[in-house]
Amino acid sequence: MSEPNDMTGQPKRVPSGHAHHRCDQCDVRHKAMCAAVDVADNDRLAAIVSHRDVAPGQVIFEEGETADYAYNISSGEVRLYKLLPDGRRQITGFLASGDFLGLVSDDAYAYGAEAITPVELCCMRLTNLERLIADIPPVREKLLDMSHDELAAAQEQMLLLGRKTAREKLLSFLLVRHDHADPQPEDGTVHLPMSRTDIADYLGLTIETVSRTFTALRDEGLIELPDTHTVRFPDIEAVRDAAEAW
Amino acid sequence: MSEPNDMTGQPKRVPSGHAHHRCDQCDVRHKAMCAAVDVADNDRLAAIVSHRDVAPGQVIFEEGETADYAYNISSGEVRLYKLLPDGRRQITGFLASGDFLGLVSDDAYAYGAEAITPVELCCMRLTNLERLIADIPPVREKLLDMSHDELAAAQEQMLLLGRKTAREKLLSFLLVRHDHADPQPEDGTVHLPMSRTDIADYLGLTIETVSRTFTALRDEGLIELPDTHTVRFPDIEAVRDAAEAW
DNA sequence: TCGGCTCATTGATGTGCCTCAAGTTTTGCG
DNA sequence: CGCAAAACTTGAGGCACATCAATGAGCCGA
Known part of the structure; x- marks a missing residue:
């Protein structure tokens, strides 16, 4: 649980380095996964992930796009949204570092995602992630728990929007x-x-x-x-x- | 995939028997689980579940209540809802046969649930279900997929409510x-x-x-x-x- | 430093839905 | 069947928020 604040002179890409996640080009160890993955597995995780920077206002992926990748946010803030044909927009959530995005059962993203601030992403192919879920029990528990939390948040938001x-x-x-x-x-x-x-x-x-x-x-x-x-x-x-x- | 329409003279409790789920006191085989559980596992599942009838308008569980059980709906229709202190209500979803309810990461239900029609429930202790999730891969895939679908539906509903x-x-x-x-x-x-x-x-x-x-x-x-x-x-x-x- | 852009604030006015209030139809039960 | 309660419909009027419009504040490249 106690992660040493790392001593390696890391390039100061991550604005204000939090203890838990550093994904500098991409030696994983994200907050969300940190609790789930032990040291041995961390290597396996690092082999799978790649890195991506997104500038403010830029699209990460669009609704309906074929879903190849899931992402974990290393730093920055992201908005998720859905659009109506005439342009009306509903933002369904704001995500920050440690959060996952792009997890879907279907093969297409159910919503669009854009960077609000400069964003650093830790990317992994969905196929690889699925293997990880199957092999490493703590990872799937984490993801299942997180999706339950997301659902609870979504319901709270429905209460807000409707009432x-x-x-x-x-x-x-x-x-x-x-x-x-x-x-x-x-x-x-x-x-x-x-x-x-x-x-x-x-x-x-x-x-x-x-x-x-x-x-x-x-x-x-x-x-x-x-x-x-x-x-x-x-x-x-x-x-x-x-x-x-x- | 092909389930034999069962020959056993079943007490006609289930209004219009669909092929897939029968939970008559409670020889499981629900639609949602049918695809996931093979014949051998079905016995194991049957050992875990119990049965519960709920009359229209009756509470299944309340928001905030300690979450002991998860339920699979055998028949009937259910409403999920959240309340504000002054009584304003937001219904977050309607569930029908085959749907799960009561899956939470926290130890308390995040919403209330009430029967709309007469409802038959297939109940299982969360602790038991968790063991099942760990042991039977298809079950956890099913549940993970279902929670992704639920989340997508929730986002669609946010678009509806907000815009x-x-x-x-x-x-x-x-x-x-x-x-x-x-x-x-x-x-x-x-x-x-x-x-x-x-x-x-x-x-x-x-x-x-x-x-x-x-x-x-x-x-x-x-x-x-x-x-x-x-x-x-x-x-x-x-x-x-x-x-x-x- | 200026001009033009984007974003936020403020004002005047409009309207979609809510509130309040009857009616009407359906349901449940003796 | 007959009555009461519950559920649904319909109408009149009001209000919270939307729309339209103008102004002000921060930002950036020339």
């Missing part, structure tokens, strides 16, 4: 971001790398409503907005009360 | 019911065992809007409403066009 007001949606979103932030940041600070448009498409709102709701919450004193991509909670308990659903 | 109009929501719902109907019924008939309230809570609408939208679609000639729980498509292609998203 919450704009204000509740935004507060829930901020609280989830806060509580699930990767390296739990000091005090009540939440970082939002994505644009207002992304937030709107995630919450089933328009950018104007998102913007107005931010302003309203600021005017009420529930949040502070040091800059567009940062939110701070002066009193997080008050925020939880206001969100009601928790 | 579709009431009319599009209802049409999408009817088309999915039509296309996924268990024994594909002749012509364009869709059976809706659930109430208008259930439909509303599934689509993120009110019962009044659901009712009005049904009426509007009928007046347009897109659907017929022989009775409250039945919809027919005179011209299903026209319906697909109207739904746009497909």
